[in-house]
Amino acid sequence: MPADPPRIAHDWLDHDAGPVVRPYAVTQGRVAPTGGAIDMMAFVVATTTESRPGARLQPEHHAIVAAAWEPIPVVELASTLDLSVGVVRVLLGDLRSAGLISMYEPPAASRPHDVDVLKAVVNGLRAL
Template structure:
């Protein structure tokens, strides 16, 4: 009878990927950011100094603050940190509530689209 293969000390540790943490564990099950939604092309800028150390934040929060000392879009931030957009949005909501970041949305994202322009585009596409 063959012996059982040796098991690692931690079953949750994947040798190739490192520790595996589910996205909902990082956000404590939350799926929407505090303070409302924001656009994916909104720029994130860190405004915190030493306050980030005392806030009792998760490592992902600290990584976001460290990566956003210069303006960076939400999408670029998610890509740079290798986190999903949903997780980054929730974590950004936490940081915004704590006053550690500022979000700047482009004017086009916050204003409704001009219906006349959209109709002209549709008519132009139909004419093709």
């Protein structure tokens, strides 16, 4: 059995944390998703495994598609992939534009909160 090749020390590799890549490098400096805002409680589901010709997908894009075979909320997807929610939103915008995912936003997330319900909750908590 051949011996393992010697490892080269890199400044960008933290042996405890793994490869260290800044979030702005993953999103190429973008901070907002294309195609509109994405709620963090929205559900994501992959529509296909095939990437469209000309679509330039990063490993994180492929990881999102692989993790979204069943509907999964954006926040759980971010936690599963160990990425920030902001980064995941930008990457989801890319995938949505490419037609590789579809999104479902729960009706409660798209409506503003009912002030009377919020007041009742606060009053109930004060009563405790």
